[in-house]
Amino acid sequence: MGQGTCGSAPKEGATFVVPDANQDPRYLMCFASTQSEIVVPIKEVKGVLGEIDIDSGRLDAFDQNDLEVLERAASLLARDLEAQRSKYP
16 A cells, blocks of 8 residues: 555545656556556545556546546445445444
C-alpha cells in the first residue's frame, strides 16, 4: 500500500490518471507495453475494498469520460459488495 500508482490510489482514496507511464515517477512497470494507466479505488464507508486498474498501450488513452464511467462502476461495485456482506456477516 502506497507504492506505485496501484498502491497510492487506494491509500489516497483518489483516482489516478497517468497519461504517460514513462514520465510518472509513481508508475511501477508491470508490462513494457504500458503507455498510460487509470486506477480507480473501490471505496466504501469503512475504507477501500479494491481498485479498477486499466493499462493502455497508447499514450494519454484515458479522458474525463473514462474517469467518470469507471468511478460510477467502482461505486456500483462497492454498493453491491456492501450489500452482499450485510447478507452474510
